[in-house]
Amino acid sequence: xxxxxxxxxxxxxxxxxxxxxxxxxxxxxxxxxxxxxxxxxxxxxxxxxxxxxxxxxxxxxxxxxxxxxxxxxxxxxxxxxxxxxxxxxxxxxxxxxxxxxxxxxxxxxxxxxxxxxxxxxxxxxxxxxxxxxxxxxxxxxxxxxxxxxxxxxxxxxxxxxxxxxxxxxxxxxxxxxxxxxxxxxxxxxxxxxxxxxxxxxxxxxxxxxxxxxxxxxxxxxxxxxxxxxxxxxxxxxxxxxxxxxxxxxxxxxxxxxxxxxxxxxxxxxxxxxxxxxxxxxxxxxxxxxxxxxxxxxxxxxxxx
Amino acid sequence: xxxxxxxxxxxxxxxxxxxxxxxxxxxxxxxxxxxxxxxxxxxxxxxxxxxxxxxxxxxxxxxxxxxxxxxxxxxxxxxxxxxxxxxxxxxxxxxxxxxxxxxxxxxxxxxxxxxxxxxxxxxxxxxxxxxxxxxxxxxxxxxxxxxxxxxxxxxxxxxxxxxxxxxxxxxxxxxxxxxxxxxxxxxxxxxxxxxxxxxxxxxxxxxxxxxxxxxxxxxxxxxxxxxxxxxxxxxxxxxxxxxxxxxxxxxxxxxxxxxxxxxxxxxxxxxxxxxxxxxxxxxxxxxxxxxxxxxxx
Numbered sequence: 001x002x003x004x005x006x007x008x009x010x011x012x013x014x015x016x017x018x019x020x021x022x023x024x025x026x027x028x029x030x031x032x033x034x035x036x037x038x039x040x041x042x043x044x045x046x047x048x049x050x051x052x053x054x055x056x057x058x059x060x061x062x063x064x065x066x067x068x069x070x071x072x073x074x075x076x077x078x079x080x081x082x083x084x085x086x087x088x089x090x091x092x093x094x095x096x097x098x099x100x101x102x103x104x105x106x107x108x109x110x111x112x113x114x115x116x117x118x119x120x121x122x123x124x125x126x127x128x129x130x131x132x133x134x135x136x137x138x139x140x141x142x143x144x145x146x147x148x149x150x151x152x153x154x155x156x157x158x159x160x161x162x163x164x165x166x167x168x169x170x171x172x173x174x175x176x177x178x179x180x181x182x183x184x185x186x187x188x189x190x191x192x193x194x195x196x197x198x199x200x201x202x203x204x205x206x207x208x209x210x211x212x213x214x215x216x217x218x219x220x221x222x223x224x225x226x227x228x229x230x231x232x233x234x235x236x237x238x239x240x241x242x243x244x245x246x247x248x249x250x251x252x253x254x255x256x257x258x259x260x261x262x263x264x265x266x267x268x269x270x271x272x273x274x275x276x277x278x279x280x281x282x283x284x285x286x287x288x289x290x291x292x293x294x295x296x297x298x299x300x301x302x303x304x
Numbered sequence: 305x306x307x308x309x310x311x312x313x314x315x316x317x318x319x320x321x322x323x324x325x326x327x328x329x330x331x332x333x334x335x336x337x338x339x340x341x342x343x344x345x346x347x348x349x350x351x352x353x354x355x356x357x358x359x360x361x362x363x364x365x366x367x368x369x370x371x372x373x374x375x376x377x378x379x380x381x382x383x384x385x386x387x388x389x390x391x392x393x394x395x396x397x398x399x400x401x402x403x404x405x406x407x408x409x410x411x412x413x414x415x416x417x418x419x420x421x422x423x424x425x426x427x428x429x430x431x432x433x434x435x436x437x438x439x440x441x442x443x444x445x446x447x448x449x450x451x452x453x454x455x456x457x458x459x460x461x462x463x464x465x466x467x468x469x470x471x472x473x474x475x476x477x478x479x480x481x482x483x484x485x486x487x488x489x490x491x492x493x494x495x496x497x498x499x500x501x502x503x504x505x506x507x508x509x510x511x512x513x514x515x516x517x518x519x520x521x522x523x524x525x526x527x528x529x530x531x532x533x534x535x536x537x538x539x540x541x542x543x544x545x546x547x548x549x550x551x552x553x554x555x556x557x558x559x560x561x562x563x564x565x566x567x568x569x570x571x572x573x574x575x576x577x578x579x580x581x582x583x584x585x586x587x588x589x590x591x592x593x594x595x596x597x598x599x600x601x
Contacts (some may be wrong), residue, residue, distance in 0.1 A: 007362060021424050022505050027434065028420035032413040032476050039473030040439040050449060057453070106341060113338060120345035122592075123352065126584040128534035128552045131573040135355045138566050141371050148372035179351065184595065189597035213586035226544060239443055243536045247556055264445045269541070274449050281445040292441045296434055300482065 047215030050278035057274050068279035077255050078280070081263040084170055085287075088241060089261055092177055093234035097165070099178070100185025100230070103214075103222075107186070108193045121184040129180065133247035136176035137163065166256035169249050172255050177244045181237070185230060193219070225298075232295045239288050260284050308552050315578040359383065359570035371566055390561060390568060392575050394547065395554035399533055399579070400500045402464050402550050406471045411521055413472065415480035415487075419424070423481070423495060433484060440477035455542050466542040467550075471532055473569040479524055486520040487513060523594030526587035528534045530580045551576045 052066055054060035070076045109117050124132060139146050140162040147159040162172040196219065204214045242261040243250060251258035251266065260280060268277030358371070362379035369376055386392045417436070420430045455466040458569050492512060496507050514521075539553040546557055562568040584591055 021420075021426055025420045025424055025426070025505050028416040028505075028509075029426060029595055032417040032480065033432065033436065035413060035473050036378075036436060036439050036476045039451065039470055039486070040442065040456075040477075042449045043454060044439075044442055046450035046453075047446040103344070111334075111337075113341070117341040117345050119342050120348050123581075124348065125595075126530055126580045127577050127593075128536070128555075130534075130536055130552050130555045130578070132557065134465065134573045135351050136570055137559075138358060138371060138570065139351060139354065139568075143372055144371035145372040148370075179348070183348075187595050203366075209330045236441065236443075245535070247559075261443075261445055265448070268449050269452075278446075278449055281443070281448070284445050288441075288443050292438060295441060296438055299437060300430065300434055 008113075047278050050275055051282045053275040053278075055274040056272050061275060064275065070277045071276065072283070073278070077258060077263060080255050081251075081258040081260045082283075084249055084258055085239070085260045086255075087170065088174070089235060089238040091171075091174055092181065092241065093231075093238045095178055096181040096233055097187045097230055099182045101189050103182060103186040104189030104193055107225075108190060117190075118186075121186060123193045124180040125183045125187075127180065129177075129243035129249045132176050132180050133173075133244050136172075136179070137248055140172055163249055164253055166253050169253060169257040173245050173248050176248070177241065180244075185234070188230055188233070189223070189226060192223050228294070228298065232291050235291045236288060236295075239284055312422060328548060355570045355573055358389050358566055359574050361567050363565055363567055366566055375550065378566070382565075382567040383575065385562075385565075385568045386558060386572040386575060391546070391554060392551070392558070392572055395549055395551045396575070396579075398464060398548060398554075399550035399552070402471075403529060403532045406468050406475075406532045407466070407525055408477045410472045410479055410528055413526075414476050414518060415514060415521065417476075418483035418487050418508065419479045419513055422484040423508075423513065424505075432554060433481060433551060437481040438477065440474065440481075444474065446539055448537070452541050460543050460555040462544050462548060462588070464543075464548060467539060470538050470542055471535065474538070475531070482524060483517060483520055490516050497568055499516045519593075522587060523590040526583055526591045527594045529583050530591075533580055551579075 050061060052063060053061035053067060054064045054067070077279050103121060107114050107121075127135075141147075141158075142161050146162070150156070150158050159169075162168050199213060200218045200222070204218050208220055209217065240261065241259060242265065245257055245259055245267070249257045251262040255263075260283060264277050264280040264284065267273050267280060271277075340410045357375050358366070360378055360380060362377040362381075365375065365377035365379075374412055379533055420426055421433055426432070432572050451470055452461065454459040458466075460466040460469075479597070494512060494516075498512050503511070533550075534552055535550075536552050536556075539550055543549055543553070546554075549557060555572050558572045
């Protein structure tokens with residue numbers, strides 16, 4: 001017993017030695033933290049402050065209190081951009097979640113050809129949104145493939161320049177965004193579906209559950225944590241969406257496809273109204289805030 | 305993985321005993337699956353086929369037959385145009401000058417932080433991890449104006465250095481979060497043994513923990529490469545001059561330069577997609593598992 005006890009004690013001591021933090025290790029944490037602090041947290045704080053100022057970027061910013069926020073109330077373009085952002089969250093987010101889940105369900109079972117189908121649907125994810133936008137811009141041209149197909153199936157009256165029409169521009173931009181996002185969400189759901197214990201399905205089948213009942217009572221509840229991740233990801237992605245709109249329409253024509261993100265960018269770097277632009281950025285932050293907190297709480301809980 | 309092994313695959317022999325009617329039904333369902341999945345795949349690949357065919361058509365073919373017509377020509381000069389006069393080659397060089405240091409620096413700093421935070425009792429370690437992650441979740445819009453002014457103040461506005469630093473800073477939180485989760489699953493005994501042999505923390509980090517983190521580093525490396533290479537927003541925020549633009553923003557410039565030369569624009573898009581497609585094909589498994597990290601968390 002005594003012989004056994006001695007090494008145990010020394011192990012314990014050694015373990016405590018590991019736990020004492022050597023000073024070099026503090027640098028391991030402090031250097032990255034300083035980089036992020038200087039280039040992310042410090043600018044973010046400045047962003048909040050700038051939203052309370054009027055600034056052209058040249059002379060010193062003047063403090064105007066909440067004037068920028070008051071101005072939004074009477075700014076029609078802000079109204080359009082806010083509405084479009086909501087439409088974007090609902091359609092881009094909703095369709096990519098529902099479509100991604102559908103595709104994952106379709107391609108979940110390992111069978112012949114499934115690897116090819118998954119790869120085909122996933123490929124656009126690796127393209128930049130700018131390249132994606134240009135590919136689709138060519139498709140939407142008046143003499144492009146899309147109008148040709150419409151002509152070929154007898155819908156000549158539907159032909160028009162999809163990106164130049166204020167009524168269709170936002171939706172025309174949405175399609176390429178979805179083309180690229182669906183494969184990504186599909187991968188998230190495929191990972192989730194892989195984690196479901198097959199025994200649950202066997203039990204359900206023994207009880208005579210139909211395919212719909214299996215989905216409703218086995219798959220869906222089991223996907224709960226994936227669902228909340230997908231929800232966070234798509235809301236954060238929707239609010240960040242910028243590249244595809246900027247590349248295809250720059251928010252036009254007549255601001256019809258303007259999102260808060262594109263409006264913020266053009267206000268800042270084209271109109272040089274840096275204070276008002278910062279206030280727009282704060283609005284985007286506020287919209288994302290709930291999702292960010294939910295995401296962090298989950299990360300905190302799982303990081304035990 | 306477990307799904308394929310645990311789920312009883314329909315054995316071949318009993319299938320013959322299945323009544324013909326059921327067998328027929330199964331064949332029809334398999335056909336239906338391939339019809340739907342195949343149809344969707346074709347639909348998804350069609351835009352890619354289109355951009356490639358457009359890129360190899362001649363300008364006069366597109367002008368006379370229309371952009372959406374079947375190709376009547378085969379002409380690779382558009383690639384030379386996009387690469388040379390259009391500035392694609394130079395932009396590609398800029399992209400690599402930005403992307404490679406960004407990926408290496410991000411992963412180095414993030415894995416150092418992750419090592420300290422996961423293997424030692426750093427005070428407030430959990431808070432630090434979450435604060436770092438929260439920085440990555442911020443909408444970038446809130447940072448654009450201050451970051452562009454900060455880089456002006458430091459005299460690095462309109463340089464690739466600014467773009468590298470900004471992207472490293474913004475990505476760090478996410479990479480640190482993923483890596484520390486991975487490093488915590490490495491058994492403590494290995495570190496103990498090295499410590500008894502007199503290895504310092506840097507040696508343990510560099511020779512033991514980092515090599516064992518390789519799968520996670522490969523996954524994050526592939527993702528970071530794609531994200532950095534495909535970036536538009538940070539580039540157009542800290543850069544202004546055409547000649548320093550990486551491929552992704554340069555593609556927008558190309559579009560402005562060759563307004564209706566769709567063959568050149570298409571060639572540019574194809575060129576811009578080659579590096580990320582290559583990384584994806586080479587690291588396919590890591591890439592997918594990297595994306596899925598988010599779902600499992």
